[in-house]
Amino acid sequence: MPIDTPLALLNGLTPSQFMRRHWQKKPLLIRQAIPGFQALLDRPTLFDLSEREGVEARLIQQTPKGWKMRNGPLGKRALPAVKQANWTLLVQGVDQHVQAVHALLQQFRFVPDARLDDLMISYATDGGGVGPHFDSYDVFLLQAHGRRRWRIGKQKDLTLVEGAPLKILQNFEPEEEFVLEPGDMLYLPPRYAHDGVAEGECMTYSIGFRAPKRGELARELLQRIAEEADDAVGLDLYRDPQQPAVDAPGAIPAPLQGFATDALKELLGDPKALACALGEVLTELKANIWFDEGEAELPVAGVSGLTLDRRTRMMYDAHHVFINGESYRAAGRDATLMRRLADQRSLSAKELARASEGAMDLIAAWCEDGWAHAA
Template identity: 60%
Template sequence: MQISRPHTLLGGLSPETFMRRHWHKRPLLVRQALRHLPELPTRDQLFALAAREDVESRLIRRTERGWQLRHGALPRRALPPLSRPGWTLLVQGVDLHHEGAHRLLQAFRFVPDARLDDLMISYASDGGGVGPHFDSYDVFLLQVHGRRRWRIGRLDDGRLLDGVPLKILAHFRAEEEHVLEPGDMLYLPPRWAHDGVAEGECMTASIGFRAPRREELLREVLVRELEAREADEDSPLYRDPRQAATATPARMPQALQDFALQAVQSLLQDRRALQCALGEYLSEPKRGVWFEPCEAGDLSHGLRLDRRTRMLYDTHHVFINGEAFRAAGPDARLMRRLADRRELDAAAWRLASDAARELLLQWAEDGWLHPLAPAPA
């Protein structure tokens, strides 16, 4: 993607300009962001996804008795009649299961992959919605079918309704109102309150982003680093040959406290190991994703990553589906190209070393990538 060129998706802004002016700062409404929508799941296909055990889905209904929430799997008989107003079906991670949704998600890769989360599609009957709420992450709301009326505003009061299975704002004040038609898109920064209501039957795609809490990253990174160190049989044991007899046996020995503090400091000082653990965590596949081992096939015509594969890199490593590999020299450049473009052509395959080819073949056998078809003669 040319990040300095104007982009219809962003209302004529370049990705560079959008990130500078709007990302994490202020909303953006784009009329006809996509004049030609990619092929996305139909209503029936979306319902079929919601019925699967390996797909995260939710059914939200607003009735005279209040808000109701049910988590999937949701077979068709669990969904209300299409003619009944006021209900919404949310299906997460549609990009993992549908090629058109996956291609649509790629249009937003001007944001780092480590932040890009998934593409959710919501189906709503007339009047359907999830109530006024806010997200802790950035979101693009792309209208796919029908019309949806959005009311948005700054979050002045974050208090929620009591006794409701959803996080619905108790005091929502709208500053703007927009009706989105197919192809229109609304970007909202984190903590912007919004309420979307379907006007007739409608479908909306939501492109969401990962916003891990500091404590989450700390836990995941340190646990991985500790697990790696537990395998070190040469790790020093605590010793206290000069420990004197004590009349206060319950008192913690200062030397033992210092030993523990040195262990923590040693862990935190190994910056490269921490970066490696972070890359492993951020490249882990989405929950519920699994790959079917298969024959590697012929990769000499090129290869592409499976749409469920997560691949990242840093200065010293390549990360794929939760695993880290050291990378340097021409092979490192090749692997970074694969991560950025999500495919390699035949010319790139020919440039790969024997070790790189062996690794790529192993990933193909694991189902993490697939051969490209030969170019037509």
């Protein structure tokens, strides 16, 4: 993606300018970010999607007794009548299920794939919303159908409503207010409080980003490195032939503390192992995503190209390529080709013809697993 070309999507800014001026810094209201934009799926299709196993969906209602939330799958009888006010249906990860939505998400790849998460659709009847709240990640709010009124502000008081099923701010203090119509978009950095209320029936597309917590990421990395450690580390048992008898058995022996310290140092001592684990963690698929194996058509050298499946996550570093939680060493011409595939998410027949026999065998395996398809 050209990063120095002005985009209507970013209010005439180039991606470079947007990232420098706004990303994680301040909001940006963009009128007609996508001129003439229309919802990519209609209400019945979205409702059908919320019924499916493996699709994360939530029904949120504001009632006289307070907020109510119900998790999916949500059958049609679970949803209130569309004429009833004050309810919202949230369907997460729609880009994983609808190709047109996946294509829309690709317009935001001026941010690294390691940070790009998914596209959620919020359907709301008149007055519907999820209450004033803040997100821990960046978000673009694209209006797809109808109108939604947004109030936003730099919230200092982060006290939440007690007992609510959602993280709703108790003392929301808005500073600005906007009404978004189809094609309009609002960017908000992390922890910027906002409250969106539907004015009539509406749909809003939320493009969200991943923001891993330090502790969670460290835990996942340590677990993956430990699982893949060689026998010298993984099976090296603690031994203490010189351990004397003790009269304070509750005390942890100093040699055992040293053994534990050395084990961690050895695990983290190989920077390539850490980099490999990071790539695998970042491309790991969510638990509710799976592929239909064996149904993909294999590319024919010189005839067809290759396209990654919309569910596939593929990245790379200086020494590896990563795909759907797996890693492969890559160097030379094949590494260049695989990096191009990760960046473009496709290869032409001409580009694919440059792949070595080993690379083609790997691509064939990915196609058999449903991770990629002949273009």
